[in-house]
Amino acid sequence: MLEIFDNYQLVSKIATGGMAEIFLAKHINSPVNSMPIAIKKVLKQYSSNNALIKMFLAEARIICNINHENIVRIYDFGKYEEQYFIAMEYVFGQNLGSILNKLAQKGSKMPLNLVIEILLGVLSGLDHAHNTKDKNGIFLNVVHLDMNPNNILISYDGKIKVVDFGIANANYTKKAKGSLVSIQGTYGYLSPEQCREGQVDRRSDIFSVGIILYEMLTGQPLYKHLENDATILNAILNEDIPHIKEVVPEIDPRLADIVMKALEKNQKNRYATALDMREDLLAVYNSLEFDPNTESLQSLLKKMFPSHFIKMTKVIERAQTEYLMEELFKDIGELEELDMKEKVRVQKQEEDELKKKEGILPSTGKIFAAGLAFALILAAVIGYLFITPDIEFEAVSIFSQPPEAEIYLNGEDTGKQTPATLMLEQGKNYIIEFRKDDLIGGMEFTPTEKNREVNIVLRKR
DSSP states (O other), rough: OEEEEEEEEEEEEEESSEEEEEEEEETTTSSSSGOOEEEEEGGGGGOOOOOHHHHHHHHHHHHTOOOTTTOOEEEEEEEEETEEEEEEOOOOEEEEHHHHHHHTTTTTTOOOOOOOOOOOHHHHHHHHHHHHBOOOOOOOBBBBBOGGGGEEEEEESSEEEEEOTTTTOOTHHHHHHSSSOSSOOOOGOHHHHHHTTTTOHHHHHHHHHHHHHHHHSSSSSSSSSSHHHHHHHHHHHHHHOOOHHHHHHTTTTHHHHHHHHHOOOOGGOOOOOOOHHHHHHHHHHHSSSSOTTTHHHHHHHHHHHHHHHHHHHHHHHHHHHHHHHHHHHHHHHHHHHHHHHHHHHHHHHHHHHHHSSSEEEEEEHHHHHHHHHHHHHHHHHHHHHHHHOOOOOOEEEEEEEOOEEEETTTTTEEEEEESSEEETTOOEEEEEEEEEEEEEEEEEOOOOSOOOOEEEEEEEE
8 A cells, every 4th residue: 555645645765865855656646657756755853943944945936936857847845744845856867976976986987978968958957047037027046056966867768957956045045044054065066155155146056067077077076085074165265176187188178168167266257157158068069079879878877777777667667556456446446336326226216116016117127127237247347356456467677688679568569678677467478579770589478476587689680
């Protein structure tokens, strides 16, 4: 049974942070294939912390005004059983911080084309946020203030999303922030003006994005490796940043100029807007020649995090199956109630006719016969439905070499690519086919408790 929280069914807890926890969920009135969304709930012990709650709700108010493909959307927010929550878009993927950490462990860097693609998406979302107006057309003056790799989400299908405006600055958040610690944000990605607790504007976010771009291109941390927060603050304020050409001599000079302009300590010398920086990056991107066989963002993520991709796919599909079973039993209950009402109606009609001592009239006989037939049909349907839930399903992991092959089940396109997970009926025989460019493959497969994986090498047509 899925837990109900306000108007949502909670599927699975996926994260717990300092003040909130995040669940996969779906709206109780939405179709099953619309799931999941993410529910961010303030932990109960913080529900009475007025300053934090004000900031939490301020985040919701900010993002409710923002509708952009590169920013995580918010659908709803409020309070339920003493817990404040936000219902938001669920991004099925990884944060950029996790991706960069994994690459660093392997001693490698992200391909240049993907670095620029990610930054183009981030800057597009930020520029939209910076220029957001409310429903009355009033400019909100939004500044994110916590741009760091963990707040950039990348989905397994290649979407790039900025998330977590929890400490963002906006016209209506300044009073709420007054009672909190002055310096907020991730220390390794603060701008000089944040370190000075000075006046901040959109250029603060540009400095933070400059740090992210510097680290992605060099494969080295700029500030976060320093021993403590005080050392980081001093470095950001007082130490010169090593020119990126010193670390990556082969870097395109135009790209180097973009990075160092974003990292100017004096706000006046930085890019004035995220759009300005994006346009310069886009010009470089369009002028460079990239290998057409370079890995895509989607394939890179699935290759780097195969276990997470498969695990979360299973979680979502099992939740969908559980939801469908709940709907099935709900339908059975409605049929039983309908059947009972019909039996009572027929019985009452029969008793009324007998009271008249006239026997059962032909017309009444027809009604009785129709009612009886209907009741028998309903009984047969209910009997069938009660048998159906006994069918057991297996979560079958589907792999192919090479990956990203389209999967066909009994001749029907599943809409999925390898690696993937399919919920298949236990003991039933299936024909699974794979297609990728000029490569094909196929096999018969019968899922059992011990047979829950398909791994096939594709061949040329």
